Amino acid sequence: MLFQQLVNGLVVGSVYALVALGYTMIYGILGIINFAQGEIYMYGAFGAVLTFSATGELGLSVLAGIAAACLVGVLLERIAFRPLRGMHPLIPLISAIGASIFLSSLGLLLFGPEDRSFPLDFIPESHRILGARVTDLQLVIAGVSVGLMVILTLFVNLTRHGKAILAVSMDSDAARLSGINVNNAYVITFLLGSALSGAAGILMAVYYNATSPTMGLLPGLKGFSAAILGGVGSIPGAIVGGLVLGVAENMGAAYLSSSFKDAFAFIALVLVLIIRPRGILGSRK
Amino acid sequence: MKKILWVWVVCFAVFCMGITQAKADDIKIGAILRLSKGASDGLPAKRGIEIAVKEINAKGGIKGKPITVIYEDSKDSPQEAVTAFQKLTSMDKVQVVIGPMTSGEVLAVAPIAQNGKIVVLTPTGTSPKISDAGEYIYRGCNRIDKQAEALTKFAKETLKTTKVAILYSNEPYGKGCNDLFTKFFGDLGIPVVIAESFMVGDRDFSSQLTKISQAKFDLLFIPGYLQETAPAISQARKMGITEQSMGVYGDMAPKYIELAGKAAEGHVNASEYNEDYNTPTNKKFKAEYYKIVKSSPNEPNNIMFAAITYDMARLVAKGIETNGNTPDDIRAYLDTVKDFDGVTGKLSFDKNGDVVKQGVYLFKVVKGKYVKVQ
Numbered sequence: 001m002l003f004q005q006l007v008n009g010l011v012v013g014s015v016y017a018l019v020a021l022g023y024t025m026i027y028g029i030l031g032i033i034n035f036a037q038g039e040i041y042m043y044g045a046f047g048a049v050l051t052f053s054a055t056g057e058l059g060l061s062v063l064a065g066i067a068a069a070c071l072v073g074v075l076l077e078r079i080a081f082r083p084l085r086g087m088h089p090l091i092p093l094i095s096a097i098g099a100s101i102f103l104s105s106l107g108l109l110l111f112g113p114e115d116r117s118f119p120l121d122f123i124p125e126s127h128r129i130l131g132a133r134v135t136d137l138q139l140v141i142a143g144v145s146v147g148l149m150v151i152l153t154l155f156v157n158l159t160r161h162g163k164a165i166l167a168v169s170m171d172s173d174a175a176r177l178s179g180i181n182v183n184n185a186y187v188i189t190f191l192l193g194s195a196l197s198g199a200a201g202i203l204m205a206v207y208y209n210a211t212s213p214t215m216g217l218l219p220g221l222k223g224f225s226a227a228i229l230g231g232v233g234s235i236p237g238a239i240v241g242g243l244v245l246g247v248a249e250n251m252g253a254a255y256l257s258s259s260f261k262d263a264f265a266f267i268a269l270v271l272v273l274i275i276r277p278r279g280i281l282g283s284r285k
Numbered sequence: 286m287k288k289i290l291w292v293w294v295v296c297f298a299v300f301c302m303g304i305t306q307a308k309a310d311d312i313k314i315g316a317i318l319r320l321s322k323g324a325s326d327g328l329p330a331k332r333g334i335e336i337a338v339k340e341i342n343a344k345g346g347i348k349g350k351p352i353t354v355i356y357e358d359s360k361d362s363p364q365e366a367v368t369a370f371q372k373l374t375s376m377d378k379v380q381v382v383i384g385p386m387t388s389g390e391v392l393a394v395a396p397i398a399q400n401g402k403i404v405v406l407t408p409t410g411t412s413p414k415i416s417d418a419g420e421y422i423y424r425g426c427n428r429i430d431k432q433a434e435a436l437t438k439f440a441k442e443t444l445k446t447t448k449v450a451i452l453y454s455n456e457p458y459g460k461g462c463n464d465l466f467t468k469f470f471g472d473l474g475i476p477v478v479i480a481e482s483f484m485v486g487d488r489d490f491s492s493q494l495t496k497i498s499q500a501k502f503d504l505l506f507i508p509g510y511l512q513e514t515a516p517a518i519s520q521a522r523k524m525g526i527t528e529q530s531m532g533v534y535g536d537m538a539p540k541y542i543e544l545a546g547k548a549a550e551g552h553v554n555a556s557e558y559n560e561d562y563n564t565p566t567n568k569k570f571k572a573e574y575y576k577i578v579k580s581s582p583n584e585p586n587n588i589m590f591a592a593i594t595y596d597m598a599r600l601v602a603k604g605i606e607t608n609g610n611t612p613d614d615i616r617a618y619l620d621t622v623k624d625f626d627g628v629t630g631k632l633s634f635d636k637n638g639d640v641v642k643q644g645v646y647l648f649k650v651v652k653g654k655y656v657k658v659q
Contacts, residue, residue: 001495005495008489009492009493012491112584112585113321113324113363113581113585115512115515115541135523135524186528209544210488218486218487233468253493258483259484261484262487
């Protein structure tokens with residue numbers, strides 16, 4: 001059972017990690033927490049679910065979901081963050097909270113209050129790995145998450161645009177002086193962060209088979225905690241944070257009490273912050 | 286000059302209020318339903334009242350006066366239900382309120398209703414505590430213990446259950462079901478070998494289900510609301526749990542089968558309403574309801590909730606017509622009504638204000654459809 005719970009934790013954790021990456025990238029470059037990340041996740045899920053029920057094309061639905069998430073992310077940057085750049089960090093924070101409430105209410109209006117199912121019947125094919133039951137779908141989720149994380153890391157470290165993001169996050173004025181288009185870097189960051197959250201939303205829409213306008217709230221909070229836990233601003237930190245959080249809550253639910261499942265995630269967060277205030281892999285700034 | 290303007294504005298406003306007051310010889314009924322959060326059963330409940338009112342008004346209302354219903358949203362919260370109740374009774378001056386829907390909301394509203402002598406009819410509050418909430422509080426569905434009795438008896442006699450696993454929703458309703466059903470199963474000599482819980486809004490049940498899959502049982506009972514119970518059963522099946530599953534009223538909805546998919550097959554649950562109940566009233570109601578479903582396909586569809594509120598609204602209207610439009614007139618009618626021709630059965634009320642009808646229906650999902658088994 002220990003190994004089974006570990007697998008459960010890692011699968012959920014890899015999705016938390018994707019959401020956490022969105023938080024951490026935006027924090028790294030803008031120095032603000034984008035509280036609307038959970039809503040971007042929700043729009044990604046809805047984009048995929050609605051397209052799939054209309055066309056039945058899986059590939060197209062995934063693209064539509066990611067496109068929806070990116071669109072919301074870029075609009076968010078334009079409308080809620082860009083006009084407030086350079087102001088006290090509390091102001092964009094309030095703006096983010098407002099955007100989050102607006103986006104979830106808009107979702108309620110557009111999509112209705114009910115849960116939607118993902119009309120794709122996965123055959124519950126499962127494999128036995130070290131005594132644990134792992135389904136194909138779980139393998140796909142973990143695989144896609146890891147793949148996206150690898151691509152992101154390569155993109156940031158090896159490409160011109162990625163390096164521009166790194167430069168802006170270190171010092172935006174110096175980056176501007178050396179000829180980097182700072183606005184572009186912001187937009188690309190939001191695009192990447194939103195695409196990852198949207199992908200997480202799509203994976204969860206398929207895995208849990210229930211998409212609703214309020215589905216982003218809890219993963220948003222957990223992704224935020226995962227980003228803090230791993231050290232906000234650090235990309236490997238967000239990945240580690242997500243996995244630790246997923247495993248911690250599953251282990252807590254398994255061996256202590258399932259009534260406090262969500263609490264264990266946050267207890268883990270508090271414990272890590274007491275011992276290591278900058279997070280597991282956070283750098284001292 | 287500004288002051289004079291204000292005086293005019295106030296005079297005009299008072300004048301307008303006078304006009305609306307004078308016009309308002311309509312018979313007003315209040316309704317407190319879950320219209321935003323929990324709208325998947327609140328909106329059908331609203332439709333039930335609307336169908337009843339439309340029918341009555343089409344026949345000229347009650348003694349020539351049309352009925353108007355004032356709807357308030359309880360937002361799934363006892364505090365909001367109390368605010369809504371106070372607004373309905375103090376501003377709209379209603380004498381009778383249909384709702385609220387959850388037991389917590391009903392118990393919060395009950396003392397105020399008792400004090401103000403306003404009749405309250407809850408369509409769906411199942412807590413046994415509502416029986417003792419006072420003489421102005423009525424209910425239109427069976428108490429949860431009736432449901433427990435029927436389901437546990439069915440488990441013992443028909444499903445031949447010997448050991449039970451419970452996965453319950455950790456809020457008053459699910460937790461209440463867990464305690465109550467554990468007792469009823471215990472009385473029948475069926476032990477509950479494992480009980481795990483989840484939170485409202487959870488979509489991941491893998492750690493609880495992993496624990497459950499280690500236990501030996503032959504019935505998996507999942508009390509809660511379908512937003513959680515449907516994904517829960519679907520995950521259980523994906524994890525290789527093949528035992529018989531069972532649920533409460535909340536699982537009686539087309540949405541449940543849609544969300545759970547093939548995992549819903551064989552699921553047994555209780556319901557208040559039987560669509561095939563063979564009376565002219567029910568046939569008419571069913572046709573009206575499905576007309577609405579057809580014209581607004583994006584709205585939550587759940588005929589059971591509409592059926593209960595349809596009955597409640599017609600009972601209230603009949604009470605006003607027979608005795609008069611004061612709370613005590615309505616009470617006098619409800620206390621004496623015998624075998625009212627409702628769509629959820631032949632209705633009467635016992636001395637606690639709880640509805641008396643033929644009992645609880647049990648349904649089983651067969652090939653994506655609910656089939657009545659009892």
